[in-house]
Amino acid sequence: xxxxxxxxxxxxxxxxxxxxxxxxxxxxxxxxxxxxxxxxxxxxxxxxxxxxxxxxxxxxxxxxxxxxxxxxxxxxxxxxxxxxxxxxxxxxxxxxxxxxxxxxxxxxxxxxxxxxxxxxxxxxxxxxxxxxxxxxxxxxxxxxxxxxxxxxxxxxxxxxxxxxxxxxxxxxxxxxxxxxxxxxxxxxxxxxxxxxxxxxxxxxxxxxxxxxxxxxxxxxxxxxxxxxxxxxxxxxxxxxxxxxxx
Amino acid sequence: xxxxxxxxxxxxxxxxxxxxxxxxxxxxxxxxxxxxxxxxxxxxxxxxxxxxxxxxxxxxxxxxxxxxxxxxxxxxxxxxxxxxxxxxxxxxxxxxxxxxxxxxxxxxxxxxxxxxxxxxxxxxxxxxxxxxxxxxxxxxxxxxxxxxxxxxxxxxxxxxxxxxxxxxxxxxxxxxxxxxxxxxxxxxxxxxxxxxxxxxxxxxxxxxxxxxxxxxxxxxxxxxxxxxxxxxxxxxxxxxxxxxxxxxxxxxxxxxxxxxxxxxxxxxxxxxxxxxxxxxxxxxxxxxxxxxxxxxxxxxxxxxxxxx
Numbered sequence: 074x075x076x077x078x079x080x081x082x083x084x085x086x087x088x089x090x091x092x093x094x095x096x097x098x099x100x101x102x103x104x105x106x107x108x109x110x111x112x113x114x115x116x117x118x119x120x121x122x123x124x125x126x127x128x129x130x131x132x133x134x135x136x137x138x139x140x141x142x143x144x145x146x147x148x149x150x151x152x153x154x155x156x157x158x159x160x161x162x163x164x165x166x167x168x169x170x171x172x173x174x175x176x177x178x179x180x181x182x183x184x185x186x187x188x189x190x191x192x193x194x195x196x197x198x199x200x201x202x203x204x205x206x207x208x209x210x211x212x213x214x215x216x217x218x219x220x221x222x223x224x225x226x227x228x229x230x231x232x233x234x235x236x237x238x239x240x241x242x243x244x245x246x247x248x249x250x251x252x253x254x255x256x257x258x259x260x261x262x263x264x265x266x267x268x269x270x271x272x273x274x275x276x277x278x279x280x281x282x283x284x285x286x287x288x289x290x291x292x293x294x295x296x297x298x299x300x301x302x303x304x305x306x307x308x309x310x311x312x313x314x315x316x317x318x319x
Numbered sequence: 320x321x322x323x324x325x326x327x328x329x330x331x332x333x334x335x336x337x338x339x340x341x342x343x344x345x346x347x348x349x350x351x352x353x354x355x356x357x358x359x360x361x362x363x364x365x366x367x368x369x370x371x372x373x374x375x376x377x378x379x380x381x382x383x384x385x386x387x388x389x390x391x392x393x394x395x396x397x398x399x400x401x402x403x404x405x406x407x408x409x410x411x412x413x414x415x416x417x418x419x420x421x422x423x424x425x426x427x428x429x430x431x432x433x434x435x436x437x438x439x440x441x442x443x444x445x446x447x448x449x450x451x452x453x454x455x456x457x458x459x460x461x462x463x464x465x466x467x468x469x470x471x472x473x474x475x476x477x478x479x480x481x482x483x484x485x486x487x488x489x490x491x492x493x494x495x496x497x498x499x500x501x502x503x504x505x506x507x508x509x510x511x512x513x514x515x516x517x518x519x520x521x522x523x524x525x526x527x528x529x530x531x532x533x534x535x536x537x538x539x540x541x542x543x544x545x546x547x548x549x550x551x552x553x554x555x556x557x558x559x560x561x562x563x564x565x566x567x568x569x570x571x572x573x574x575x576x577x578x579x580x581x582x583x584x585x586x587x588x589x590x591x592x593x594x595x596x597x598x599x600x601x602x603x604x605x606x607x608x609x610x611x612x613x614x615x616x617x618x619x620x621x622x623x624x625x626x627x
Contacts, residue, residue, distance in 0.1 A: 111484040112455040211359065237482060238510045240357035240525065241617050245571050252555040267511075268485055269574040273554070291575065302574060304485055304513075311486045 075138050076101055077229040077260040078123065082132035085118050092118040094283035095132065100276075102228070105251060105261045107271050110280030111311040116264055117233075119280070123262070124231060125149045137228050150178070153230035153259075155222040161214065163207040167198055170206060170221060178225035192220050212243045219250050229260040236265060248273055268304035277303070279310050286310050321384055323348040323473055323504040324369060328378035331364045331527075338364040340527040341378065346506060346520075351499045353518035354508040355612070361527040362508035363403060366477045369506065370400045383472055396424070399471035399503075401462050403478045409451030413442055413461055416450050417468060424469035431470050434501060438494055439464045456487040463494065474498065476507040480514065492517045512613035523616050530619040535612055542610035542618060544568065545585045548576040551595075551603045560598040564591065571617060578614060579605075 078100040085093040093115045100106045110116045121127040123136050125145035134141045137151035154160075161170050171192060175185040193199045196216055206214060215235070223230050232251070236244045248270065255261050255275075263274065271277050271291060278288040287294055287310055291303055300306045324346040331339040339361045346352045354362050367373035369382055371391035380387045382394045400406075407416055417439070421427050432439075442460050445453065450461060459479060466474060476495075480488045492514065495505060507518070515521045516535045523530040523538070531538055549570075551557040558577055561570040568580040581591075588605045595603045610618075 111486050112482075114484075211357075234482070238358035238478075240360075240620065241512060241613050242571075242620055243357075248572060249558075252558075256555065266482065266484055266488075269572075272574040273572060307485050308489065311484065 075135055077137060078106075078262065079135045080123070080132075081134070083119070083122060083129050083134050084131040085115075085122060085127065086130045091283050093122070093129075096280075096283075096285045097132075098278060098285060098288055100229075100260055100262060102260055103255050103258045104276065105255050105263065105274045107274030107277040108262060108264045108280070109271055109277055109307060114280040114311070115283040116280055120231060120233060120262075120264070123148075124152060124154060150225075151227055151229075153222040153225070153227040154233075155218055155230065155235055156233045161206045161218050161221065164205060166203050166205055167193070167209070167217060168202040170217070171224065174221045174224055180225060188224060192224070196220060211239065212246055215239070215243060215247050216250060219247070219254075223254065223259060227259070229262060230254065232261065232263040234264050234266065236267065236270065244270075268302065268307055271303040271307070279307060281310055320348060322346055323350070324352075324380070324382055324506065326365075326369075326378070326380045329365070329368065329375050329380055330377040331361070331368065331373070332376045337527050339368075339375075342527075342529055344522060344529065344532065346504065348504050349499065349502050351495060351505045351507070351517075351519045353515055353521040354506065354524055355510075355512060355515050355521050355616070356508075356524035357510050359526070360524045362524060363477055364527075365524075366400075366475050366506065366508060370398060370475050371395055372400075396469075397472050399466035399469070399474040401466045401474075401476045401479055403481065407450040407458060407462055407465070410449060412447050412449055413453070414446040416461060416465055420465040421468045426469050428468065431468055434470055435464045435467050437497055438467075455483060456490075459483065459487070459491060460494075463491075467498070471503065473504040474506070476505065478508050478510065480509055480511060488514070512611070512616055515612040521612070523612075523619060525616075525620055525623065528623065530623060531615070538612055538615050539610050542615050544580040544618075546608055546610045546614060547579045547581075547588070547605050548573070548608045549579050549591075549603055549605045550576045551600050553600065556598075557595070557600050557603060560595050560600050563598070564594055566591075569617075569621075571614075573613075578608070578610075 076099045081097050082095050083093060084095050108116060122129050122141055123134055125141050125148035128142055136148050139147040141148050171189050175188060180188060193202055236247055251261050276290050277294060278285050294306050298306045298309050322345045326342055326344040329339055329342040356362055368375050368380055369387060371387050371394050374388060383397055385393045387394060417428050438460050442457050480491055499505060520534050522532045549561060558570060558572060561567055561577060561579055566582045568582045570577055570579050592603055592605060
């Protein structure tokens with residue numbers, strides 16, 4: 074079986090600018106993979122290619138077993154995605170949001186019904202199923218947003234800065250969800266600006282100027298760079314890139 | 320010395336939502352003061368009231384000795400303000416943005432070049448580029464230059480580092496230290512707890528309430544329980560096991576370890592290690608550590624929530 078993510082020499086150019094420069098890596102099933110890099114390093118471009126939203130200029134990538142270039146629609150159908158903060162509709166109720174996303178992912182009415190019941194029960198939201206999202210406490214919103222992102226049981230979920238601006242307790246509760254999902258075998262691909270969260274990942278890659286400069290477990294990276302924390306590793310690697318003004 | 324910023328019983332309500340609840344705060348001239356809290360804590364409401372852009376529901380606030388409601392004209396001339404989303408004109412060039420802000424305040428870039436030089440010189444090579452085409456870090460530098468162009472006595476920065484990578488964040492704080500050396504009073508808000516240590520004093524804010532005000536050292540010295548770092552290879556298993564320990568008071572992930580407090584306060588770590596071994600965590604290590612600002616924030620948050 075193919076790994077959930079397999080990337081070979083993936084490249085994306087915009088005119089003469091090379092945003093993603095020949096990157097290769099693979100992510101295993103159930104792995105929490107941290108995708109780090111400075112602003113402008115090429116992370117967003119790479120993620121957009123992996124999600125089938127942007128065609129590569131060169132190279133290959135398979136996500137959930139599908140070619141991101143030739144089978145972009147299949148890729149989109151077989152991944153989960155949660156962007157910075159929430160992708161939920163504030164003016165819809167909990168139940169309406171679940172149904173809306175269930176419809177988008179093409180769940181049958183029967184499957185959707187079963188899934189809704191199960192999700193409300195797991196999240197302990199049964200009594201709040203008719204509450205508008207905007208009236209839910211932050212922690213619950215996040216749990217629901219994450220659950221909705223994996224509503225269709227994807228093998229892999231992309232989380233793009235899911236915890237930005239969130240209070241420290243809710244941030245950790247969110248990571249509990251990530252751990253639980255990974256434990257069930259869901260592959261998690263996550264970006265963050267919190268370097269302590271980089272330590273929670275099984276492996277971490279660091280992008281600098283379109284390339285992957287380092288890729289390993291947090292412990293191995295700290296050892297290799299003689300650093301006490303991932304923050305130090307990140308600064309050592311990304312500092313030169315910060316100097317070359319764009 | 321009179322405070323540069325004085326806030327008394329300040330509240331702001333939006334309909335039913337209480338964004339600020341009777342906030343008191345005093346900031347001395349020349350202080351680098353951090354407002355630390357997550358989204359929705361009330362940081363932006365507080366800064367917008369001080370920047371004379373929002374009226375308080377109750378209470379009073381003064382900046383440079385002048386009331387924010389009555390003397391807004393004076394304050395606007397003497398403050399610099401960088402809102403969360405950059406206040407730049409994206410279809411104007413870097414140089415045009417600077418000139419525009421300078422002209423509005425009746426000054427020129429040349430007149431105040433010395434104050435902004437360190438920051439502006441980094442973007443000057445791109446002065447003909449449209450502001451919208453700059454990278455995030457460069458936009459931040461341009462926005463800060465624009466906020467400083469009239470030599471303000473007080474500077475309000477609303478989440479200048481949100482969404483900015485760890486390297487650019489460090490650089491930005493370096494710039495603030497240098498501005499402080501010019502005697503400018505700086506009030507800066509941030510959701511990143513690790514930036515708290517770079518301020519002279521900080522206020523921890525959550526749901527419209529100030530949880531604590533002190534120097535970063537003062538805040539962490541108030542942490543009430545002995546704190547331990549526990550490590551093991553399987554962090555998820557360790558976390559679950561720690562939480563199931565009958566004497567556990569709190570267990571939170573912190574980078575490569577889990578920060579643990581015990582209901583008994585100080586205790587013999589061997590008893591916990593024996594318990595963890597019984598749970599299948601054979602490689603656990605435990606050591607006493609100093610609490611950080613984030614530990615304190617979480618402890619205060621929990622105490623505040625249980626007391627309400």
